[in-house]
Amino acid sequence: MALAARAIPERTESHRSAPQNVDAEQALLGAILINNEAYYRVSDYLKSEHFFEPVHRRIFQVAGELVRANKVASPVTIKTFLPAELAIGDLNLAQYVARLAAEATTIINADDYGRTIYDLAIRRALIGVGEDLVNVAYDSPVEKTPRHQIEDAEKQLYDLAEHGNYDTGFHAFETALVNAIDMASAAYQRDGHLSGLATGLEELDRKMGGLQPSDLVILAARPGMGKTSLATNIAFNVAQAWQGEQQADGTTKTVSGGIIGFFSLEMSAEQLATRIIAEQAGVPSADIRRGRITEDQFAQIVAASGKMNRVPLYVDQTGGLTIGQLAARARRLKRQRGLDLLVVDYIQLMQASQRRGSDNRVQEITEITNQLKALAKELQVPILALSQLSRQVENRDDKHPQLSDLRESGSIEQDADVVLFIYREEYYLQNKEPKPNTIEHAQWQQEMEDVHGIAEVIIGKQRHGPTGTVRLLFEDRITRFSNLAHSDHLPARSGS
Numbered sequence: 001m002a003l004a005a006r007a008i009p010e011r012t013e014s015h016r017s018a019p020q021n022v023d024a025e026q027a028l029l030g031a032i033l034i035n036n037e038a039y040y041r042v043s044d045y046l047k048s049e050h051f052f053e054p055v056h057r058r059i060f061q062v063a064g065e066l067v068r069a070n071k072v073a074s075p076v077t078i079k080t081f082l083p084a085e086l087a088i089g090d091l092n093l094a095q096y097v098a099r100l101a102a103e104a105t106t107i108i109n110a111d112d113y114g115r116t117i118y119d120l121a122i123r124r125a126l127i128g129v130g131e132d133l134v135n136v137a138y139d140s141p142v143e144k145t146p147r148h149q150i151e152d153a154e155k156q157l158y159d160l161a162e163h164g165n166y167d168t169g170f171h172a173f174e175t176a177l178v179n180a181i182d183m184a185s186a187a188y189q190r191d192g193h194l195s196g197l198a199t200g201l202e203e204l205d206r207k208m209g210g211l212q213p214s215d216l217v218i219l220a221a222r223p224g225m226g227k228t229s230l231a232t233n234i235a236f237n238v239a240q241a242w243q244g245e246q247q248a249d250g251t252t253k254t255v256s257g258g259i260i261g262f263f264s265l266e267m268s269a270e271q272l273a274t275r276i277i278a279e280q281a282g283v284p285s286a287d288i289r290r291g292r293i294t295e296d297q298f299a300q301i302v303a304a305s306g307k308m309n310r311v312p313l314y315v316d317q318t319g320g321l322t323i324g325q326l327a328a329r330a331r332r333l334k335r336q337r338g339l340d341l342l343v344v345d346y347i348q349l350m351q352a353s354q355r356r357g358s359d360n361r362v363q364e365i366t367e368i369t370n371q372l373k374a375l376a377k378e379l380q381v382p383i384l385a386l387s388q389l390s391r392q393v394e395n396r397d398d399k400h401p402q403l404s405d406l407r408e409s410g411s412i413e414q415d416a417d418v419v420l421f422i423y424r425e426e427y428y429l430q431n432k433e434p435k436p437n438t439i440e441h442a443q444w445q446q447e448m449e450d451v452h453g454i455a456e457v458i459i460g461k462q463r464h465g466p467t468g469t470v471r472l473l474f475e476d477r478i479t480r481f482s483n484l485a486h487s488d489h490l491p492a493r494s495g496s
Contacts, residue, residue, distance in 0.1 A: 019123040020052035021116055028113035029056060030104025032063050033075055033097065038107040039067045042114030050121035058082065059097060075101045122160065129156050151324040154331060197258050197341055197382060200237025202483050203470045207459055208418065211238075211341060211382035215463075216373045216415055218347075220387040220406055221422035222394070226455065227386050228267070228345055229275065229479040230422060234384065235260045235343050236276050239311040242340075258340025259312040261333045263326060265349035269315040273308070279480040280304035286477075312337070322351045323371040330375060339381055344372070346386035347412070366411035373415045387412055389421075399428055403460050419461040424474060425451040455481060 031038040048061040062081045063073040071077065079094040086093045133153050137146075196210030211217060211234075221227040241257030264272050278285035281304035283297045293301070314337060316329060326344070333339050344350070352364040369385075376383040389405045401421040406412045413419065429448055434440035455474035459467045473484045 018052070018127065019120045021120055022053055022056075024113045024116045025051050025053060025056045026100055027104065028110055028117065029059050029063070030100040030102075031107040031110045031113070032060075032067075033073060033078070033101040034104050035107045036063075036067050036073050038110035039064060039073070041107070041110045046114045046118055050118050052117075052120065052124075055086065055088065055093070055096075059100075125160055126157075129153065129160065132156075148324065151328050154328045197238050198241065199234045200241070201234070201457075201470070201472060201481065204457060204472070207468060207470055208462065208465060211384065212417070212464060213380045213382060214377045215382045215417040216369070216376050217382055217384045217418040217420065218387050218406070218412055218416040219384060219420045219422070220389050220401065220412075222389050222399075222401070224427055225422040225424055226474060226476075226479065226481065227422055229279075229474075230457070230481050231343050231345055231384060231386055232262075232272060232275050232479075233279060233481045235262055235313060235341065236279070236308075236311065238341050239313040240307075242312050244338075252338065254338065254340050259338040260314065260341050260343065261330055261339050262313060262315045262343045262345070263321065263329075264315055264317050264345050265319050265321060266345060267317070269317045272315055272317075275479050276308060277301055277304050278478045280308065282478055284477040285479060319349065320351060323368045326350065327371060327375050330379060334379055334381075339379060342376075342379070342381055342383045344383065344385040346388065347372075348388050362411070369411045369415040373417075399423070400456075401458065401460070413461065416461060417463045418459065421458040421460055423456045423458060424454070425456075426454065454484070 028038070028042065043064065046060075048057040048064070051057040051060055059078065059082070062078055065081075066073040066077060075094070075098040078097055082093045082097070084093065088096045091099065133149070136149055196208070196212040196215075198205050198210050199208075219227050219231060238258045239260045242254065242259060243256040244252040245255045246252055262272070267275075274285050274288055277283070278288055281297070281300040283293060283300060287293050287297070288301065314333060318325075321329075330339065330342055347365065347368060350368050352367040372383055372385055387406060389401050393399050393401055393405050400423050403413050403419060405421075406419070426448065429444070429451060432444065434444050453473055453475065455472045457470045457472055459470070461467065471484050473482045474480070475482070
């Protein structure tokens with residue numbers, strides 16, 4: 001297009017020009033001005049800031065505002081909203097806009113022009129990230145270690161790949177309204193009417209509506225309550241239900257269940273797999289580890305393993321991860337495999353990006369929970385993070401956990417969208433067995449019968465819904481939580 005020479009200032013041969021195609025920008029703007037339908041073909045992904053020429057950004061912005069207001073965007077209507085004093089070569093802006101429309105022929109190639117403009121904008125942004133990377137590496141500030149610089153660069157690249165612009169700023173409230181309506185519509189159409197990921201535990205899902213995108217969910221309990229078991233149960237239930245749908249751009253969209261990233265900072269991947277095998281095969285994990293299994297049980301294990309082999313559950317067993325390393329690996333997993341739920345077992349085994357003295361552990365936990373919440377929002381997935389409870393629970397007669405029992409509780413309670421506690425009366429009661437053949441022992445046996453196999457999941461905090469208690473069935477020998485059946489379906493007592 002002849003206008004290209006007028007629109008772009010001369011550049012010296014010694015300076016490499018940023019990637020751009022002003023002809024494509026002019027052709028797209030011309031197509032929009034002669035037929036506003038061209039705007040709708042590109043508006044889903046193309047923004048005004050993706051244009052190279054500042055004047056083109058302004059023209060696209062004004063045209064978009066007119067089209068969205070159900071008005072016609074044409075050379076006549078648009079010139080009212082453009083600065084009249086701006087000249088491009090020997091043309092004023094009104095004449096330039098008229099020339100764009102006059103030289104446009106069709107809107108057939110509008111999407112191709114839009115993709116070209118978008119791709120070149122991403123290239124320019126990549127150059128910006130690279131220049132920043134080089135400049136910081138040369139300056140080498142004391143507080144910016146190479147590892148931190150790599151993590152920052154990886155985050156910028158991830159954001160660029162996901163959104164095309166890592167400085168998104170404010171969004172119109174109408175965008176949030178559309179997203180909220182889409183979420184409600186999806187929940188209405190989905191089995192169970194859940195707005196989030198179904199955990200497979202029906203009463204818990206009813207209370208929470210599933211695990212919500214961008215939420216930080218804290219699962220806390222004293223040792224022996226089964227928090228890792230509940231986390232693995234939920235993770236496997238979600239992964240087992242995963243179904244994907246191929247999109248036009250070649251990517252796969254999750255339509256049911258989810259792809260799981262599991263950071264196991266305490267257990268090895270093999271130990272975690274053994275727990276899930278025990279749960280799925282119905283064979284005690286202790287027997288599996290010791291090899292005390294029958295031929296039928298082995299067949300059950302093989303069948304369960306075959307089923308497990310097909311689920312999208314990815315385990316990272318690296319111990320002592322910093323929050324920065326964890327975030328970088330989570331971003332990488334989402335880009336390479338997809339990600340719908342992230343599980344972290346557990347918070348107190350993580351490290352902050354900046355090491356502090358032991359007396360500043362509260363500050364470390366604050367940084368970790370802040371970053372986990374930010375990561376959940378960035379990746380748009382729920383994060384299920386496990387946490388220990390302080391010993392003060394053991395000093396109370398009523399050992400039901402409370403928010404104040406969270407270790408380093410201030411930041412954990414503040415940053416969490418949901419806080420879940422696990423409580424099993426049976427665990428505490430079995431350590432209080434009176435002498436046999438006494439009235440007290442008979443009473444104790446009755447109490448044990450009443451609470452056998454029952455676990456309480458206490459919703460101590462929930463931003464989007466009610467608090468309360470959910471009763472689940474817990475089978476200790478195979479470390480499995482499941483929906484609570486009627487009393488005649490409770491598990492048989494082991495060793496009795």
